[in-house]
Amino acid sequence: MDCSSSLDISLNLNTKAFGHSFTAELPEVKVSSSAGVEKKWLVEDKSASELREELNRVYSENKKIKEMLAIVSEKYYALHHHLEKLQGLKSPDIDHIGQPPKKRKQDPDEFLGFSKGLSSGKIENSSSNQDHHQQQQQFEQKNQLISCKRPITDSFNKSRVSTVHVPADSSDTSLTVKDGYQWRKYGQKVTRDNPSPRAYFRCSFAPSCPVKKKVQRSAEDPSLLVATYEGNHNHLGPNASEGEATSQVGSSTVTLDMVHGSNRLSLEKNERGTMQEVLIQQMASSLTKDSKFTAALAAAISGRLMEQSRT
DNA sequence: CGCGTTTGACCAGCGC
DNA sequence: GCGCTGGTCAAACGCG
Numbered sequence: 088m089d090c091s092s093s094l095d096i097s098l099n100l101n102t103k104a105f106g107h108s109f110t111a112e113l114p115e116v117k118v119s120s121s122a123g124v125e126k127k128w129l130v131e132d133k134s135a136s137e138l139r140e141e142l143n144r145v146y147s148e149n150k151k152i153k154e155m156l157a158i159v160s161e162k163y164y165a166l167h168h169h170l171e172k173l174q175g176l177k178s179p180d181i182d183h184i185g186q187p188p189k190k191r192k193q194d195p196d197e198f199l200g201f202s203k204g205l206s207s208g209k210i211e212n213s214s215s216n217q218d219h220h221q222q223q224q225q226f227e228q229k230n231q232l233i234s235c236k237r238p239i240t241d242s243f244n245k246s247r248v249s250t251v252h253v254p255a256d257s258s259d260t261s262l263t264v265k266d267g268y269q270w271r272k273y274g275q276k277v278t279r280d281n282p283s284p285r286a287y288f289r290c291s292f293a294p295s296c297p298v299k300k301k302v303q304r305s306a307e308d309p310s311l312l313v314a315t316y317e318g319n320h321n322h323l324g325p326n327a328s329e330g331e332a333t334s335q336v337g338s339s340t341v342t343l344d345m346v347h348g349s350n351r352l353s354l355e356k357n358e359r360g361t362m363q364e365v366l367i368q369q370m371a372s373s374l375t376k377d378s379k380f381t382a383a384l385a386a387a388i389s390g391r392l393m394e395q396s397r398t
Numbered sequence: 399c400g401c402g403t404t405t406g407a408c409c410a411g412c413g414c
Numbered sequence: 415g416c417g418c419t420g421g422t423c424a425a426a427c428g429c430g
Binding site for chain 3: 399400401402403404405406407408409410411412413414
């Protein structure tokens with residue numbers, strides 16, 4: 088729906104009739120020799136000049152409004168168009184690799200970090216207040232999942248899966264991706280489509296962190312390690328410690344210090360792009376939520392449409 | 399001894 | 415129902 092291309096957003100406020108200045112269009116004033124008539128014309132001239140001033144003022148106001156509305160409309164359609172593009176366009180990376188893994192039915196507690204350890208009271212009370220909030224959110228998610236009686240699948244996982252390609256020495260057989268977090272390996276498996284084994288890691292940075300990581304050497308390029316992250320970290324990032332890296336899984340924001348050159352640049356660019364997209368979406372959202380703006384826009388468009396339908 | 403890794407067994411989803 | 419496959423478990427093992 089690209090309205091801007093088909094619809095003339097000019098409000099056409101009928102100001103053209105006046106030209107750029109009303110002075111030229113005003114009736115000529117003939118000066119009469121008669122004193123009475125002269126007086127009458129003086130009064131008329133005075134009211135005419137007042138009228139002229141008023142009209143000029145209204146005209147300039149209309150002009151300003153028209154310009155502003157044109158700009159706002161242009162921006163609005165641009166934003167709307169961009170928003171639609173974003174909504175219709177999923178990240179090819181995520182879409183491709185983040186396809187729902189063939190998973191057996193999982194215990195929501197397990198996936199969200201409310202694991203056996205937690206339920207049995209084995210968990211250390213190391214979570215900060217921030218963590219508490221995140222855990223609260225996860226608890227709500229968990230409740231949702233339980234109430235839905237649905238295994239954690241497609242939509243849930245899709246939004247929280249991201250992939251990172253990390254250059255690694257092809258002679259290095261250890262499937263480790265240093266991203267600053269602490270990972271505990273809990274399994275390794277040789278998959279059908281890739282001769283190199285896939286390693287399974289859990290985040291051990293925080294006891295209840297539900298994030299999992301799969302690391303496998305790329306089948307196409309053995310010098311690349313493909314790390315797939317699932318879930319969101321429910322603890323502070325590792326920046327405070329040794330890694331100097333952040334991986335906000337799920338929000339598709341990935342920054343890795345050990346990624347060099349163009350890879351790193353593209354990642355940072357991606358991060359900035361995501362930020363801009365968020366801002367744009369917020370702007371579009373706030374514009375559409377602004378009742379004054381929508382009312383003015385609706386009035387302008389409907390007026391314009393009515394005018395077009397008449398002609 | 400505690401912690402992390404390894405690895406074979408097991409489980410569950412899916413296609414046939 | 416059966417086999418294949420990916421994901422997870424947990425006992426065994428190694429290391430500091």
